[in-house]
Every structure is written in C-alpha cells, then in structure tokens.
Amino acid sequence: MSDRLSGLFFFLLAAGYVWLSAGYTAGFGDPLGPAIFPRVIGIPAVILGLSLLIWPRHDAVWAGRAGLLRQAAAITILLGYALLLEPFGFVPATFSAILGLGLLMGAPPLRGLLMAALAAPGLYLLFDRLMGLPLPLIGSWFG
Amino acid sequence: MDILSLLWDGFAVAALPINLVLIVAGCFAGTLIGALPGLGPVNGVAILIPLTFAFGLDATSSMILLSAVYYGCMYGGRISAILLNIPGDEPAIMTTLDGYPMARKGQAADALAISGVASFIGATLATIGLTLFAPMLAKAAIYFGPADYFALYVMAFATIGGISGSDPRKTLLAALLGLMLGTVGLDPSTGVARYTFGSFNLYDGFDPIVALVGLFALSEILFFLEEKAHGGGLVPPGRVFPRLTRVKEGIGASLRGSVIGFIAGILPGAGASLGAVMSYSFEKRLSDKGTFGDGDPRGVAAPEAGNNAASGGALIPMLTLGVPGSGTTAVMLAMLISLNIQPGPLLFERSPDLVWGLVAALYLANFVLLILNLPLIGLFTRVLGLPAWGLMPLVVAISYLGVYAITHAAFDLLVMVGFGILGFVLRKLDFSLVPVVLGLLLGMDMENNLRRALSISGGDFTILLQSPIANVIYLLTAGFLVLSLWLSRRGSAIPSRLETPGD
Numbered sequence: 067m068s069d070r071l072s073g074l075f076f077f078l079l080a081a082g083y084v085w086l087s088a089g090y091t092a093g094f095g096d097p098l099g100p101a102i103f104p105r106v107i108g109i110p111a112v113i114l115g116l117s118l119l120i121w122p123r124h125d126a127v128w129a130g131r132a133g134l135l136r137q138a139a140a141i142t143i144l145l146g147y148a149l150l151l152e153p154f155g156f157v158p159a160t161f162s163a164i165l166g167l168g169l170l171m172g173a174p175p176l177r178g179l180l181m182a183a184l185a186a187p188g189l190y191l192l193f194d195r196l197m198g199l200p201l202p203l204i205g206s207w208f209g
Numbered sequence: 210m211d212i213l214s215l216l217w218d219g220f221a222v223a224a225l226p227i228n229l230v231l232i233v234a235g236c237f238a239g240t241l242i243g244a245l246p247g248l249g250p251v252n253g254v255a256i257l258i259p260l261t262f263a264f265g266l267d268a269t270s271s272m273i274l275l276s277a278v279y280y281g282c283m284y285g286g287r288i289s290a291i292l293l294n295i296p297g298d299e300p301a302i303m304t305t306l307d308g309y310p311m312a313r314k315g316q317a318a319d320a321l322a323i324s325g326v327a328s329f330i331g332a333t334l335a336t337i338g339l340t341l342f343a344p345m346l347a348k349a350a351i352y353f354g355p356a357d358y359f360a361l362y363v364m365a366f367a368t369i370g371g372i373s374g375s376d377p378r379k380t381l382l383a384a385l386l387g388l389m390l391g392t393v394g395l396d397p398s399t400g401v402a403r404y405t406f407g408s409f410n411l412y413d414g415f416d417p418i419v420a421l422v423g424l425f426a427l428s429e430i431l432f433f434l435e436e437k438a439h440g441g442g443l444v445p446p447g448r449v450f451p452r453l454t455r456v457k458e459g460i461g462a463s464l465r466g467s468v469i470g471f472i473a474g475i476l477p478g479a480g481a482s483l484g485a486v487m488s489y490s491f492e493k494r495l496s497d498k499g500t501f502g503d504g505d506p507r508g509v510a511a512p513e514a515g516n517n518a519a520s521g522g523a524l525i526p527m528l529t530l531g532v533p534g535s536g537t538t539a540v541m542l543a544m545l546i547s548l549n550i551q552p553g554p555l556l557f558e559r560s561p562d563l564v565w566g567l568v569a570a571l572y573l574a575n576f577v578l579l580i581l582n583l584p585l586i587g588l589f590t591r592v593l594g595l596p597a598w599g600l601m602p603l604v605v606a607i608s609y610l611g612v613y614a615i616t617h618a619a620f621d622l623l624v625m626v627g628f629g630i631l632g633f634v635l636r637k638l639d640f641s642l643v644p645v646v647l648g649l650l651l652g653m654d655m656e657n658n659l660r661r662a663l664s665i666s667g668g669d670f671t672i673l674l675q676s677p678i679a680n681v682i683y684l685l686t687a688g689f690l691v692l693s694l695w696l697s698r699r700g701s702a703i704p705s706r707l708e709t710p711g712d
Contacts, residue, residue: 100396
C-alpha cells in the first residue's frame with residue numbers, strides 16, 4: 067500500500083512539475099532554455115511514479131500508536147523550536163526543546179529538567195562566548 | 210618522486226596548529242559519534258558542516274576536520290558492536306558477528322585491540338592507496354569536456370544506490386526528486402524564477418547544507434522515537450590488557466580485508482558497509498574452520514580493516530571526479546561545492562594544498578586514532594553508558610545553532626525541519642537519502658554542463674554520445690550496474706538494517 071501511495075505522490079508531483087515548466091521561457095542565446103532540463107528529469111519521474119503505483123513491491127511498517135504520537139509530538143517541538151528561536155532567544159527556546167525532546171525519549175522528569183537547564187546555557191556559552199558564533203541570547207519578545 | 214614532494218608540502222599544511230587541533234578534535238568526535246548507536250558518519254559529518262561554515266574555516270581545514278570525523282567513526286563503530294552487540298554505525302554490523310561472542314567469552318579487551326589494529330591497518334593502507342592512485346585518476350580526467358561531465362553525473366546517479374536500495378526504481382526516483390528540488394530558485398543562466406511560487410525566500414533555492422542537516426540529523430531523531438528502549442547489557446571489558454598474541458592472529462586477515470575494502474570503497478555507490486561485508490565473507494571462506502561467528506579474531510579483524518579501507522577508497526572518486534563513493538563523501542562533496550570548490554580533476558591542479566594537506570592529515574589522523582582507540586579506549590566505553598535522552602536532544606540543538614549561525618533566518622530552520630520530515634518518510638518508504646542529496650547538489654552543474662554541451666553543438670543532442678570519453682563512462686556505468694546487481698544477489702546475507710542512510 068505504501069508503495070502505491072508514494073507512487074501516486076511522485077506521479078502527481080512530477081506531472082505538476084513538468085506542467086509548470088511550460089511557463090518558463092527565456093529569450094535567445096540559450097539553446098536549452100529554462101524549461102528543458104525540468105522536462106528531462108520530470109518525465110522519467112512521471113513514468114517511474116506510475117510504475118510504482120501499478121507494481122508496488124514494498125510495504126512500510128509504521129510505528130505503533132504510541133510511537134506515532136511521540137513522533138508527532140517531536141515534529142511539533144521541532145517546528146516550535148524553529149519558529150520560537152528568534153522571538154524567545156536561544157537559551158529559553160533551547161531549554162524548552164531539550165526538555166521536551168528529552169521527556170519524549172523517556173528521560174526521568176527531574177534529570178531531564180537538570181539536563182536541559184545545564185545544556186541550554188552551556189551551549190550558549192560554548193558556541194557564542196567561547197567560539198564566537200553570534201546567537202540571540204534574549205529574544206525579541208523580551209528584549 | 211613527484212608525489213613524495215607534494216606529500217611533503219601536504220604535511221606542512223597539515224602540521225599548521227589549527228589543522229593539528231582539528232585533526233585531534235575530529236578524531237575524538239568521530240570515535241564518539243561512531244561509538245554511539247544511532248549516530249553514524251553521515252549524521253556526524255552533517256551536523257558538523259554548518260559549524261565549519263559558521264566558524265569560517267577554509268576549505269582545507271574543513272575537509273581535514275570532516276575526514277578526521279569520517280575516519281574516526283569507522284574506528285568508533287566497532288566499540289558498541291563488540292561491547293553491546295549493537296553496531297555503532299552501519300559498517301560495524303559485520304563486527305558484531307565475531308566481536309560480541311569474543312566479548313562474552315571475557316575477551317573484550319582482545320577484541321577491541323584486534324579491531325583497533327585492524328582499523329589502523331585498513332585506514333593506513335587505504336590512505337597510501339589514495340596517495341598513489343588519486344593523482345593518476347586526476348591526470349586522466351583532465352581531458353574531460355562538458356558532455357563527459359554530463360556522462361559522469363549520469364554515472365553518479367546510476368550507481369550510487371546500486372547496492373543500498375532494494376528497489377532500483379526508488380533510487381532513481383529519489384535522485385530525480387533531488388534534481389527537482391535543485392531546480393527551485395532563480396535559473397542561473399536566464400534569471401527565470403522556477404518553482405518559487407512567489408516566495409522570495411526560495412529565490413536562492415534550497416541550501417544543500419540546510420537540507421542535509423534536516424535529512425540526516427533530524428530524521429534520525431524521528432527514527433529514534435520509533436522504538437523506545439535501545440541498548441542492551443553492556444558487557445564488562447573483562448581483562449584490562451589485550452594479549453599481543455591474539456592481536457597478531459588478526460594481522461593477515463586485516464591485510465586481506467584492507468585490499469578488498471579499498472576496492473569496494475573506490476566503486477561508486479558501494480561504500481564502507483559493502484567493504485565490511487565483502488571482507489568478512491572472503492575471510493570466512495578462506496580461513497573458517499567452524500570458529501567464525503563464535504568469536505574468531507580473524508572475523509573481527511577482516512570487516513574492521515575492510516570498512517576503514519573502504520572509507521579511504523571512497524575519497525578517491527569524490528576528489529578526482531567529483532563523484533562520491535559513499536553517503537558520507539556525498540555529504541562532504543556538498544560542503545566543498547558550497548565553498549565554491551569544484552572537486553574533480555582540476556582540484557589537483559588548482560588546490561594542491563587542499564588535496565595534499567588532506568592526504569597528509571589522514572596519515573596523522575590514523576596515528577591519533579590508534580592512540581585514542583588503544584590506550585584511551587576506556588574513555589569511550591564509559592560514554593556508552595550515557596542515556597540517549599541526554600544525547601539526542603543535544604544533536605538537535607547543535608543542528609539548529611549551526612544552521613542558524615550560517616543563515617540567520619528562521620525560514621531556513623523551517624526548511625530544515627521540512628527536510629527532516631521528508632527524510633524520515635522517505636526512509637520509512639524504503640527510499641535512500643543519498644541520491645536525494647546528490648540530486649540537490651549536482652543538479653545545477655548537471656544542467657549547466659548539458660547547456661554548455663548543447664551550445665557547442667548548437668542544440669544537437671547527439672553531442673552527448675560523440676565523445677569517446679563519455680562513451681567509456683556510459684560503458685563503465687553499465688558495468689557498475691551489472692556488478693552491483695550481481696553483488697546484491699550474492700550479498701543477501703547483508704542484514705536488512707543496512708538499508709538505512711548509507712555510510
């Protein structure tokens with residue numbers, strides 16, 4: 067089933083990709099133009115996607131309910147970390163992310179808290195102060 | 210000797226204080242990353258690349274650091290393979306077969322010493338091979354024209370997934386997906402914005418560095434959350450000092466394993482895992498008297514020498530042709546291209562400092578690694594007791610700060626997470642990630658060379674088949690494909706875990 071779905075996905079993606087390439091035109095001087103290369107790679111992808119849809123071979127085994135929930139939570143944390151790094155500043159955002167991910171991976175709460183409380187300022191000191199990478203200490207919301 | 214004087218100059222570069230520091234740091238970090246189950250050379254190198262940019266290291270120093278990490282991982286992978294029966298990285302899978310039984314018999318110290326010496330022999334012989342063969346290949350490759358380069362890229366894509374992927378259609382699709390992602394942004398020769406959907410953030414396209422940190426570091430985190438409990442019982446090292454007689458038993462197997470591993474490393478798309486598998490099975494056929502799988506020292510020495518030699522061999526096609534021989538070298542290629550250094554035959558003419566400095570650094574790295582992995586081995590066995598919940602979140606934080614430090618844009622962090630999710634889903638669906646990275650990396654050059662070739666011919670596509678060099682490359686490609694099909698038939702003994710992101 068998973069092969070059929072990925073085949074369908076690739077088929078639609080590549081078809082859309084080739085279709086969009088028609089809009090890319092340029093003037094003279096370039097025998098190839100910006101549209102040909104996308105077709106050179108898009109058309110085989112359409113065919114391969116279709117073949118995967120028709121002749122699937124492999125079926126993915128996904129994690130159980132608990133595993134999928136953990137993964138969804140991790141993705142939320144990763145997105146939140148990306149969005150909040152600037153507003154929160156490096157240390158608070160990193161503290162939250164390390165704590166959240168640590169707990170997801172089964173850290174005992176107190177030790178996970180300790181780890182995050184040490185690691186977030188520690189990374190800041192190591193990379194910003196010691197090695198000179200500019201990181202936002204306090205975010206725009208607080209500063 | 211021409212090579213010797215070049216190598217001498219290389220040692221002058223490698224012996225600069227900054228480079229010496231990087232060699233030691235890289236060897237240490239590499240052994241650590243290799244030893245930790247779940248993190249392998251690709252992840253380690255991917256996490257470090259943004260940092261090398263952020264610190265403004267030049268290309269030579271960056272390559273020295275990353276290669277030291279790469280070599281270090283090959284040494285480190287064996288530690289958890291022997292003590293935990295969990296390979297620290299993929300190429301170490303074969304080491305579990307005889308290494309863990311040895312450890313259970315109370316010979317862990319012997320096994321670690323044998324494999325440490327085997328790693329040293331493999332890596333050193335491969336570095337000697339690199340010194341001798343790379344310049345020869347580079348000399349031949351200097352006559353390449355645009356059509357030949359196009360053929361070379363076709364070879365890179367056709368062969369990279371040869372052995373790793375289960376379904377060749379998926380390898381091709383993964384490469385095409387990478388190529389498609391690579392066309393996003395302003396077209397370099399006409400300035401037309403392609404597939405940007407009006408977002409100015411996409412005008413520069415996807416930064417391969419951001420993409421590969423997401424693909425290799427973040428997807429690993431999602432994978433890790435799949436099964437909760439990792440790790441088993443740590444076998445106590447038993448006696449503290451290895452016995453010299455046991456170490457000697459592994460020497461012959463190490464030498465044979467090195468040669469096989471080196472050849473596997475040079476073949477595009479084969480890499481260190483295959484090197485280890487081939488060395489082990491050859492040694493087993495040669496000298497098994499019922500002791501293999503039951504703690505035979507030769508069964509520990511052969512695959513370790515094999516995977517270390519393969520990682521040295523894999524650097525040859527990467528440096529001389531710009532075609533990586535393994536996943537990790539593909540990631541290193543990304544870094545060189547991002548630093549505006551085009552690996553390939555001209556690299557040896559234009560940047561002899563880089564090439565020979567790197568080669569000399571590899572010799573030094575081997576000695577550092579030998580010291581780290583024999584007398585100081587206790588340091589790393591202690592690290593294995595650390596919990597994953599303490600280490601994995603740090604990997605995430607370092608990935609974020611590295612990417613943020615080079616781009617200063619929250620948008621790129623989101624792109625990185627997006628690639629992380631993509632990488633996870635693709636791996637679950639049995640697509641390998643290395644072709645995606647290659648596509649993203651080489652796409653623009655592939656298109657440029659195609660355009661250059663066609664503007665020479667005035668739009669006639671037959672120019673692609675007129676050059677004798679290109680035809681030889683297409684023939685070689687076909688040969689490699691047949692060879693890898695043959696190997697994958699025979700290599701059905703390879704555990705299915707090998708289908709993770711390459712080495």
